[in-house]
Amino acid sequence: MNRRDFLGLAGGAAIAPVLGPIWAARADEAPQRLVVVMLRGAVDGLNVVVPYGEEAYYAGRPTIAVQKPGAEKGALALDGHFALHPALSSLMPLWSDKKLAFIHAAGSPDPNRSHFDAQQFIENGTPGRPTTPDGWMNRTLAALPGARTPTDALSVGPTLPFILRGPVSVANLPLGPKAAAPMAIDQPQVASAFDRLYAGNDKQAAAYRQGREARTELVADMPAEQQMADNGAPPANAFPAVADRLAGLMTRDRHIRLAFVALGGWDTHVDQGSDAGQLAGHLKPLGDGLAALAKGLGPDWNDTVVVVISEFGRTVRENGNRGTDHGHGNAIWIAGGKVNGGRVYGDWPGLADAQLYQNRDLAITTDYRHLLAMVLERHLRLPDAAMAKIFPDMPASKGNLGQILSA
Amino acid sequence: MVCCRRLLAVFVGVALLVPLSVRAEPATDRQIIHLLNRIAFGPTASLVAHVKAIGIDRYIDEQLDPAALPEPPALTERLAPLDTLKLGASQLFAQFGPPSEETAGGMQQTQGDSDARMKRDDSILQQARAARLYRAVYSPGQLQEVMVDFWFNHFNIYAYEGYDLLWIGNYEAEAIRPNALGKFRDLLLATARHPAMLYFLNNEANTAPGSPNAHDLFSGLNENYAREIMELHTLGVDGGYTQQDVTTLARIFTGWGFNYADLQSGSGSAFAFDPLRHDASVKTFLGQSIPAGDEEQGVAAIDILSRSPATAHHIAFELAQYFVADQPPPALVDRLAKTFLDSDGDIKVVLKTLLTSEEFRDSVGQKYKTPYQYVISAVRAGDVDVRNVVPLWWTMERLGMPLYLCQTPDGYKNTEAAWLNPTATTVRIDFASLLGSGAFLLYAPEKGEEATKLVADRTPASELKPRPIDAVALEKLLAPALSEQTRNVVAFGANWLKAALVLGSPDFMRR
Numbered sequence: 001m002n003r004r005d006f007l008g009l010a011g012g013a014a015i016a017p018v019l020g021p022i023w024a025a026r027a028d029e030a031p032q033r034l035v036v037v038m039l040r041g042a043v044d045g046l047n048v049v050v051p052y053g054e055e056a057y058y059a060g061r062p063t064i065a066v067q068k069p070g071a072e073k074g075a076l077a078l079d080g081h082f083a084l085h086p087a088l089s090s091l092m093p094l095w096s097d098k099k100l101a102f103i104h105a106a107g108s109p110d111p112n113r114s115h116f117d118a119q120q121f122i123e124n125g126t127p128g129r130p131t132t133p134d135g136w137m138n139r140t141l142a143a144l145p146g147a148r149t150p151t152d153a154l155s156v157g158p159t160l161p162f163i164l165r166g167p168v169s170v171a172n173l174p175l176g177p178k179a180a181a182p183m184a185i186d187q188p189q190v191a192s193a194f195d196r197l198y199a200g201n202d203k204q205a206a207a208y209r210q211g212r213e214a215r216t217e218l219v220a221d222m223p224a225e226q227q228m229a230d231n232g233a234p235p236a237n238a239f240p241a242v243a244d245r246l247a248g249l250m251t252r253d254r255h256i257r258l259a260f261v262a263l264g265g266w267d268t269h270v271d272q273g274s275d276a277g278q279l280a281g282h283l284k285p286l287g288d289g290l291a292a293l294a295k296g297l298g299p300d301w302n303d304t305v306v307v308v309i310s311e312f313g314r315t316v317r318e319n320g321n322r323g324t325d326h327g328h329g330n331a332i333w334i335a336g337g338k339v340n341g342g343r344v345y346g347d348w349p350g351l352a353d354a355q356l357y358q359n360r361d362l363a364i365t366t367d368y369r370h371l372l373a374m375v376l377e378r379h380l381r382l383p384d385a386a387m388a389k390i391f392p393d394m395p396a397s398k399g400n401l402g403q404i405l406s407a
Numbered sequence: 408m409v410c411c412r413r414l415l416a417v418f419v420g421v422a423l424l425v426p427l428s429v430r431a432e433p434a435t436d437r438q439i440i441h442l443l444n445r446i447a448f449g450p451t452a453s454l455v456a457h458v459k460a461i462g463i464d465r466y467i468d469e470q471l472d473p474a475a476l477p478e479p480p481a482l483t484e485r486l487a488p489l490d491t492l493k494l495g496a497s498q499l500f501a502q503f504g505p506p507s508e509e510t511a512g513g514m515q516q517t518q519g520d521s522d523a524r525m526k527r528d529d530s531i532l533q534q535a536r537a538a539r540l541y542r543a544v545y546s547p548g549q550l551q552e553v554m555v556d557f558w559f560n561h562f563n564i565y566a567y568e569g570y571d572l573l574w575i576g577n578y579e580a581e582a583i584r585p586n587a588l589g590k591f592r593d594l595l596l597a598t599a600r601h602p603a604m605l606y607f608l609n610n611e612a613n614t615a616p617g618s619p620n621a622h623d624l625f626s627g628l629n630e631n632y633a634r635e636i637m638e639l640h641t642l643g644v645d646g647g648y649t650q651q652d653v654t655t656l657a658r659i660f661t662g663w664g665f666n667y668a669d670l671q672s673g674s675g676s677a678f679a680f681d682p683l684r685h686d687a688s689v690k691t692f693l694g695q696s697i698p699a700g701d702e703e704q705g706v707a708a709i710d711i712l713s714r715s716p717a718t719a720h721h722i723a724f725e726l727a728q729y730f731v732a733d734q735p736p737p738a739l740v741d742r743l744a745k746t747f748l749d750s751d752g753d754i755k756v757v758l759k760t761l762l763t764s765e766e767f768r769d770s771v772g773q774k775y776k777t778p779y780q781y782v783i784s785a786v787r788a789g790d791v792d793v794r795n796v797v798p799l800w801w802t803m804e805r806l807g808m809p810l811y812l813c814q815t816p817d818g819y820k821n822t823e824a825a826w827l828n829p830t831a832t833t834v835r836i837d838f839a840s841l842l843g844s845g846a847f848l849l850y851a852p853e854k855g856e857e858a859t860k861l862v863a864d865r866t867p868a869s870e871l872k873p874r875p876i877d878a879v880a881l882e883k884l885l886a887p888a889l890s891e892q893t894r895n896v897v898a899f900g901a902n903w904l905k906a907a908l909v910l911g912s913p914d915f916m917r918r
Contacts, residue, residue, distance in 0.1 A: 040815070113634070113653075114638050114644050116817050117644050159825065159826065171830075172829055173830055174805070174830065184837045185836055189901065190840060190907070193904055194836055194908070197893060197908060198913060199892075202913070207829050207831070208833070208836075212833065214830070269629055269630075269631040271624060319627060320614050320616060320621075320625070320626045320629055321609060321612040321625065321629045325630045
């Protein structure tokens with residue numbers, strides 16, 4: 001009898017004793033993992049991976065451009081054409097180690113400049129089709145071989161985002177400083193009474209059981225942490241600590257194959273800053289957090305791919321308020337042990353007026369689905385047949401991703 | 408003839424009375440709870456008795472005219488100490504100044520200054536939260552408070568967006584609440600002019616390029632508000648506008664901004680139109696011509712937007728989704744949209760159509776409560792004496808719905824898909840257990856000076872004891888809305904756990 005069957009029979013009434021030796025799984029082949037970090041609000045990719053070789057970049061952004069490498073507070077050179085925002089300096093070791101790459105001029109081909117529709121199209125995997133009922137990470141989960149466990153996929157946070165919604169139930173867990181604090185449901189008498197209340201087959205009962213199981217499995221062996229002052233810190237500032245906890249969970253619970261984190265605060269319409277300022281203030285904890293995740297995963301980093309994606313890019317030219325408005329193409333970030341990094345991938349369309357999308361935005365030359373499909377095929381080892389379900393309308397590949405991932 | 412006319416009048420009167428008397432057959436407790444789950448933040452014992460006495464139709468009418476309902480002392484005494492709520496937007500700015508990350512008058516602040524200011528500014532937010540939650544729990548104008556929740560999310564702003572920390576409560580008090588049951592056009596215009604919205608969606612910086620007052624940060628167009636007012640506030644994302652309409656509307660709204668003299672002096676409305684930052688040229692917007700002009704161009708655009716059939720449909724859909732079902736019946740949405748257009752966007756008339764519809768009546772239990780609705784309805788059903796809202800707010804935060812902290816302009820959703828998830832279920836149960844046992848000590852002051860100001864009961868700390876919810880009364884109130892399965896589990900549950908089981912039941916998480 002496997003763990004899932006046992007739980008099913010028990011109706012969720014007795015869970016603690018069947019946790020099983022999680023560490024036993026370490027003897028198995030290391031699981032291949034995918035972590036997706038979504039930057040909600042449209043990060044300004046042109047100030048993240050700066051095309052410093054383009055005169056049009058500096059012409060269009062007189063007050064917010066990041067200066068060329070070598071200049072004071074300049075960007076950090078990636079190659080002869082692109083450079084990284086200086087607030088992301090903590091990622092440079094990964095870049096030098098060739099474990100970090102960027103795909104520029106990438107994104108969802110849908111022309112919509114609505115945050116909410118565009119995020120939906122990144123999450124449902126079908127740009128232009130808002131009615132798709134489930135997220136592509138949930139469809140990916142369904143396609144993964146092996147028995148399901150309550151923590152195959154994990155969403156970090158108090159709600160379950162669309163990308164992970166669908167037929168397969170998915171755990172979510174806030175990873176704030178109080179994640180492991182005791183709860184009423186930890187008391188056996190309370191738990192058994194509520195188990196009887198939620199003994200049905202409906203969605204609420206399923207969510208309840210998933211919550212119980214995930215809590216038992218994830219929180220039981222989480223180190224009891226000091227109560228930290230939260231001070232209402234904006235979410236992005238908390239990311240390094242969250243990433244560190246996520247790494248801890250992933251190394252301890254080898255069932256976790258997919259993880260998702262969303263960060264907000266990227267909608268920089270006014271006074272976004274250049275080397276310092278609003279955007280820099282959000283990039284710094286993101287870079288630090290990704291570095292902490294890589295470090296915290298230890299040997300598991302070799303079997304992990306991290307993708308950082310946003311719903312669209314921002315206008316090439318700054319607006320009238322030292323900010324940027326909603327645009328089109330963006331840079332997608334990818335890091336991990338099997339990433340052939342140290343390179344900026346994708347066909348760069350240029351920033352001259354005639355090269356822009358609708359005369360205002362970076363054009364898209366790589367559909368985000370092509371990159372993700374490659375991750376699913378080469379890294380998670382899903383067959384072609386699964387891809388047709390996960391990204392059903394994906395056009396034939398045109399993107400230039402080369403050997404961005406080793407099989 | 409006279410006699411006949413009188414007779415006719417009597418007959419007409421009788422004819423009118425007949426259907427009324429048919430409809431006035433006593434509502435069942437389940438019907439009353441259904442109504443109160445939707446147009447109020449759930450039932451209380453006294454409210455169920457009240458509706459039973461006057462009937463569902465009269466209660467709806469009562470709720471549509473909240474100005475006639477006197478504020479009860481329980482609410483007045485809780486609101487009285489919240490002094491920053493009495494200040495206007497200009498006063499708040501003059502007294503509390505730019506929020507902490509700004510430099511004061513060009514002077515660099517020390518870290519100590521900055522921390523002190525942060526704490527002081529945050530107390531404004533704490534007071535706004537307290538006022539909102541006390542009203543939601545205790546106001547007799549429940550539908551108005553429900554609509555404040557609805558419209559605030561529709562016209563969402565984020566408290567930690569710069570100056571909006573100062574203004575978020577004032578925005579709700581001056582733009583949202585007074586218009587929550589009024590005309591949509593007035594509501595839209597009030598939000599458009601309020602400094603909190605001007606700031607949140609950057610319209611205050613939106614400037615005609617090359618205009619006489621264009622300078623520094625204010626040197627050109629900003630599309631943010633123009634896009635969101637169409638996508639979120641009025642037409643909807645499929646409402647038929649183009650990128651050209653977005654840019655044109657941004658030009659129309661140039662010059663809408665702050666009245667800096669008001670902000671310095673602490674008097675006046677804080678809104679000003681600056682013709683010297685405005686592009687006054689003739690515009691074609693959504694296919695309609697707007698003549699050359701100043702502020703009236705923006706008002707004309709708001710008129711066009713608020714009277715558009717796409718807006719009517721968008722608002723009708725959102726209302727039906729909030730009050731009836733996540734996937735609302737299309738026929739109901741169409742009827743509401745028609746009512747919206749026919750009544751020139753009269754929210755009361757649209758709501759009356761909605762609340763007296765068969766679709767509404769037949770949708771018992773179809774909605775899953777948002778964290779906000781869940782927490783407030785639990786406190787109300789349990790007849791909890793709330794003098795400290797911090798644990799309530801903290802629970803909403805744990806559930807992913809901290810009041811006033813939705814970062815994005817689309818506001819919090821109200822669908823089951825958005826809120827039903829594994830962690831939420833265990834956290835709701837944790838809340839139900841703490842609330843049921845009285846462990847939150849909600850009747851007692853929160854620790855800390857600022858928070859203490861918000862409460863009236865000053866029981867010494869040594870005498871603080873949990874006051875558990877009366878489980879017998881709770882079960883009696885909610886029994887008509889509990890399944891047999893739930894009633895059985897509660898019946899066999901330990902006494903100390905009964906209230907938690909009722910409030911943590913799957914039934915109570917629905918409305």
